Amino acid sequence: MPFNFINLSPVVILAIGAIVSIVLEPLLKNTSKHRFIPWVSASFIVLAAVPYLFAVQADIHSLFTMNPLQRLLAYGVLLSAFVGIGGIQFTLAKEQSRGGEAYGLLLLATTGVLLMLHSMDYLALFIGMELASFPIYALVAYRRKSQEGNEAVFKYFLSGAVFSVVFLYGVSLIYGATGSTHFASVVLEGRENLYIAGFLLVLFGLLFKAGAAPVHYWVADVYTGAPVSVTAFMAAVVKVGALAALSSVWLTIPSTMLLKHTQSLEIIILSVAFISIIIGALSGLAQKSIRRILAFSAVMNAGFMVLGLLLPNFSNHSVHLGPMYFFLLTYAIASVGALTGISYFSGENDEKENLDSIRGMGRTNPLVGMSVIVCLASLAGIPPVAGFMAKFVLFSGLFSAQYHAVAITGFLLSIVAAVYYIRIAYVLFASGQQPKETLKHNTPDSRSYLLKLGVLLTALSLLILSVIPKIGLIV
Amino acid sequence: MLLHLLVLAPFVSALLMLASSGFDSKSTARLAIFFGILISALSVLSIVLGPQSTEAIEWFRLPGTSVPIFYSLASHGINSWLVFISSFVSLVALIAAKDSFGLHYKNFSMGVFALMGAMNGSFLATDAVLFFFFFEAMVLPAALLIAAYGGADRKRAAMDFAIYTLVGSAPMLLALWYMLSLSSGASVIELALVAQNLPSSTKTLLGFSFMLAFLVKTPLFPFHGWQAKAYAEAPSPLSAVLTGAMSKVGVFGFIYWLLPVFDLSASIQNKVLFLSLFTALYGALVAMRESDAKKLLAFSSMSHLGLVVAVVFTGSTTMLSTVLILMVAHALSSSALFVLTGVAERFSGSRKLQEMGGYASKNGVFGFLFVFAGVASLAVPGTIGFVGELMALISFWEFWPTLVLVVGLCMIFSVVYTLRFVQAVVFGPLKKSKTPCQRLSVSDALAVGSLLLLIILWGLQPNWISKSLQNPVEITTQNSLQELESEEAVLAEPIQVEVSQDAF
Numbered sequence: 001m002p003f004n005f006i007n008l009s010p011v012v013i014l015a016i017g018a019i020v021s022i023v024l025e026p027l028l029k030n031t032s033k034h035r036f037i038p039w040v041s042a043s044f045i046v047l048a049a050v051p052y053l054f055a056v057q058a059d060i061h062s063l064f065t066m067n068p069l070q071r072l073l074a075y076g077v078l079l080s081a082f083v084g085i086g087g088i089q090f091t092l093a094k095e096q097s098r099g100g101e102a103y104g105l106l107l108l109a110t111t112g113v114l115l116m117l118h119s120m121d122y123l124a125l126f127i128g129m130e131l132a133s134f135p136i137y138a139l140v141a142y143r144r145k146s147q148e149g150n151e152a153v154f155k156y157f158l159s160g161a162v163f164s165v166v167f168l169y170g171v172s173l174i175y176g177a178t179g180s181t182h183f184a185s186v187v188l189e190g191r192e193n194l195y196i197a198g199f200l201l202v203l204f205g206l207l208f209k210a211g212a213a214p215v216h217y218w219v220a221d222v223y224t225g226a227p228v229s230v231t232a233f234m235a236a237v238v239k240v241g242a243l244a245a246l247s248s249v250w251l252t253i254p255s256t257m258l259l260k261h262t263q264s265l266e267i268i269i270l271s272v273a274f275i276s277i278i279i280g281a282l283s284g285l286a287q288k289s290i291r292r293i294l295a296f297s298a299v300m301n302a303g304f305m306v307l308g309l310l311l312p313n314f315s316n317h318s319v320h321l322g323p324m325y326f327f328l329l330t331y332a333i334a335s336v337g338a339l340t341g342i343s344y345f346s347g348e349n350d351e352k353e354n355l356d357s358i359r360g361m362g363r364t365n366p367l368v369g370m371s372v373i374v375c376l377a378s379l380a381g382i383p384p385v386a387g388f389m390a391k392f393v394l395f396s397g398l399f400s401a402q403y404h405a406v407a408i409t410g411f412l413l414s415i416v417a418a419v420y421y422i423r424i425a426y427v428l429f430a431s432g433q434q435p436k437e438t439l440k441h442n443t444p445d446s447r448s449y450l451l452k453l454g455v456l457l458t459a460l461s462l463l464i465l466s467v468i469p470k471i472g473l474i475v
Numbered sequence: 476m477l478l479h480l481l482v483l484a485p486f487v488s489a490l491l492m493l494a495s496s497g498f499d500s501k502s503t504a505r506l507a508i509f510f511g512i513l514i515s516a517l518s519v520l521s522i523v524l525g526p527q528s529t530e531a532i533e534w535f536r537l538p539g540t541s542v543p544i545f546y547s548l549a550s551h552g553i554n555s556w557l558v559f560i561s562s563f564v565s566l567v568a569l570i571a572a573k574d575s576f577g578l579h580y581k582n583f584s585m586g587v588f589a590l591m592g593a594m595n596g597s598f599l600a601t602d603a604v605l606f607f608f609f610f611e612a613m614v615l616p617a618a619l620l621i622a623a624y625g626g627a628d629r630k631r632a633a634m635d636f637a638i639y640t641l642v643g644s645a646p647m648l649l650a651l652w653y654m655l656s657l658s659s660g661a662s663v664i665e666l667a668l669v670a671q672n673l674p675s676s677t678k679t680l681l682g683f684s685f686m687l688a689f690l691v692k693t694p695l696f697p698f699h700g701w702q703a704k705a706y707a708e709a710p711s712p713l714s715a716v717l718t719g720a721m722s723k724v725g726v727f728g729f730i731y732w733l734l735p736v737f738d739l740s741a742s743i744q745n746k747v748l749f750l751s752l753f754t755a756l757y758g759a760l761v762a763m764r765e766s767d768a769k770k771l772l773a774f775s776s777m778s779h780l781g782l783v784v785a786v787v788f789t790g791s792t793t794m795l796s797t798v799l800i801l802m803v804a805h806a807l808s809s810s811a812l813f814v815l816t817g818v819a820e821r822f823s824g825s826r827k828l829q830e831m832g833g834y835a836s837k838n839g840v841f842g843f844l845f846v847f848a849g850v851a852s853l854a855v856p857g858t859i860g861f862v863g864e865l866m867a868l869i870s871f872w873e874f875w876p877t878l879v880l881v882v883g884l885c886m887i888f889s890v891v892y893t894l895r896f897v898q899a900v901v902f903g904p905l906k907k908s909k910t911p912c913q914r915l916s917v918s919d920a921l922a923v924g925s926l927l928l929l930i931i932l933w934g935l936q937p938n939w940i941s942k943s944l945q946n947p948v949e950i951t952t953q954n955s956l957q958e959l960e961s962e963e964a965v966l967a968e969p970i971q972v973e974v975s976q977d978a979f
Binding site: 313395400 | 537645
């Protein structure tokens with residue numbers, strides 16, 4: 001079947017939703033923008049999730065594809081986008097922002113990520129990547145007058161542009177080596193080295209997006225400069241998109257090259273993972289800003305996830321990405337839930353998102369507080385939350401694949417990192433020094449419904465994923 | 476079905492408590508206590524019905540090795556009693572917290588139910604991964620409850636507790652991963668088979684990794700850093716649960732997950748035995764000098780549990796029944812003492828012994844209960860503790876008579892610190908109190924009274940407990956039997972052989 005409407009319709013629905021949200025924006029009064037548009041956008045997201053139920057395993061013009069693992073991640077992306085809408089609505093309504101474009105931008109970015117997720121062609125992937133990136137640049141700089149925001153977007157845009165070029169250059173080399181932009185194309189005789197050069201450039205272009213070391217330098221500043229709710233959305237979906245694309249590329253390395261270079265590829269992945277985990281775990285410890293803590297946690301988790309590329313046994317050329325996708329899914333849900341919850345507590349212009357200033361906030365808002373704790377526990381890998389299952393499966397896989405040293409160091413460092421999640425969780429429920437004036441927003445309650453619903457959904461889905469891991473762990 | 480209920484009902488209760496009113500703490504408390512009674516009744520039922528197991532449901536499958544991980548539970552003599560302890564002590568905590576928690580009661584009860592479910596799960600699990608899942612799941616509710624409702628230094632206490640237990644169980648998880656990469660499953664038998672085929676140095680290393688988790692949880696000597704602080708800072712009803720029930724998970728781990736899986740060499744077992752005895756002495760000595768009432772109880776717990784673990788490693792023929800009776804005795808008396816100390820703390824507004832005293836003159840019931848609980852923890856004849864310690868002495872005598880001296884010394888020390896403690900709190904001139912100490916609430920009295928009643932009851936009829944251990948041997952231990960018959964273990968110390976023949 002050359003064209004499959006069902007498989008494509010989620011993307012189409014989201015794109016229509018984006019257009020509708022943007023078109024609605026000038027038609028509404030400033031005061032009602034944040035009351036109305038988010039619900040429209042959110043319902044388009046829910047609508048987009050429906051066709052996935054009926055998706056079939058098929059290709060579209062050999063540009064996009066669909067399989068159960070991708071569908072799983074797509075659900076994660078849609079959930080993150082849903083929660084992101086709630087968070088952004090709350091933030092914007094709190095600040096009485098006059099613009100309502102953010103929702104449309106968010107939907108556009110989500111569309112891009114879904115395209116990245118499903119692509120099986122470098123050009124399709126590139127289009128998805130750019131479609132995901134540009135709206136996010138705009139979202140990061142949503143506070144136009146904030147200096148940190150400007151710095152963040154400047155850094156992100158410049159380095160993002162450079163790495164887009166790097167990626168594209170890699171694609172052109174691959175095209176030169178294979179005569180096609182399709183992922184799984186045959187390398188022409190005598191052009192292996194060209195292919196390898198192209199492949200490595202593509203690899204690092206995607207690792208940049210995923211925020212893995214050594215190309216992680218933008219992560220901390222961008223996460224800190226953006227509004228917390230945008231950080232939440234971006235941290236989850238961009239990582240899913242980039243790593244899903246990376247893994248599709250990874251699965252289609254031509255066998256001629258794979259046979260010759262197994263060991264070097266293994267070393268590259270191992271060292272990327274190793275540096276990411278170490279940098280992430282140790283830099284996070286000294287931070288006070290929660291966004292910064294979670295930024296370094298993002299770097300560390302990127303390290304864990306790329307380890308999934310080597311499972312179950314890369315040196316024998318058997319790769320199965322179930323554990324990695326499970327990890328990615330739980331990470332995306334947990335980080336979007338935790339950061340969106342923090343954005344609920346972070347006050348005017350997100351100025352109060354330090355460990356000291358959210359003290360005791362969870363006590364006055366137990367629903368959001370407890371959900372944040374569930375998400376943090378998942379990030380820390382403490383049972384009974386899904387993050388534990390994800391880590392368990394990933395690390396037991398590493399042991400079976402004989403990567404003992406990596407697994408032991410990685411796990412021990414993840415305990416170091418668990419300390420900073422526990423610290424956030426503790427602070428949320430510590431007795432506050434400023435207990436009374438906690439949440440005096442001029443936000444009407446109705447503007448936080450989506451956020452509360454979304455955060456609760458993340459916590460619930462993390463619990464469900466741990467009780468019934470078979471949903472997320474496709475073996 | 477019953478076993479599923481024992482694990483799931485606490486979690487369901489926690490969820491149902493979420494829906495209860497946060498403002499009407501009276502009716503919330505009634506609801507929580509009702510659930511607590513139901514679950515305790517179920518646990519009694521599981522003791523009465525004897526060993527049973529559930530069908531194994533595949534939980535998930537490890538992709539690397541295709542090892543299936545099962546959700547399967549089984550009860551045998553010892554763990555159905557431990558489930559009873561955890562359910563009952565949690566019930567007592569729920570009752571005792573009724574008056575002191577006010578608006579926070581709802582959250583407290585949710586935490587206690589979650590903790591109870593995790594404890595029951597780790598007692599009943601037959602799959603190592605499931606066991607570990609529940610074992611770690613205890614950390615979160617306990618740490619949150621300490622951090623939220625503890626005393627002045629609760630932050631440090633909660634963090635220490637969380638970090639100690641997480642770090643302590645990390646090697647166990649690593650070892651488990653390593654063994655799963657070689658194994659076809661995660662039950663005791665399959666893990667033991669894996670361990671059997673490993674070189675002995677690897678096996679010892681893995682055994683130590685498992686052991687560390689239990690050493691921290693129990694805790695034994697060098698790993699007890701979290702304990703005194705956590706027990707002291709936690710609200711008293713929670714301390715009762717922590718010492719009465721949670722510490723038993725560590726001991727249970729030694730019996731069920733360490734000894735049958737790794738046939739540790741005799742010299743290692745002896746070293747652990749001496750470490751536990753040293754812990755018993757050390758705990759008793761520190762308790763004698765301690766001036767903080769709850770820390771005193773914490774160290775006394777440490778001393779008692781040191782003795783329990785020591786008995787585990789004597790390899791005596793009556794090891795299981797001795798250990799079980801000692802654990803039941805300790806759970807009942809120590810949680811009674813913690814609840815009562817919580818009341819005394821409310822009277823005086825401080826945990827310092829110097830600021831307590833003379834409550835018997837104002838409040839006879841409190842005085843009576845306190846003296847009773849204190850005496851019960853001394854193992855006076857007629858209480859269950861006496862039976863346990865007598866059996867323990869016999870075990871040590873069989874092992875090495877000199878040890879009895881050390882153990883006797885511990886017991887004498889325990890008399891000293893307990894009587895000093897009772898004297899300081901109950902007798903002497905009445906210290907000025909923060910709240911009038913005339914009334915001991917009915918619920919507190921009931922909670923403690925039921926514990927003390929059980930102490931006497933089983934003190935007179937200890938074979939009700941030991942009888943439940945004489946059920947047919949279950950499969951898990953047969954394997955270790957075969958293992959041991961072959962090797963030099965016969966020469967050394969036939970612990971598991973004895974266990975499987977006699978006790979189950």
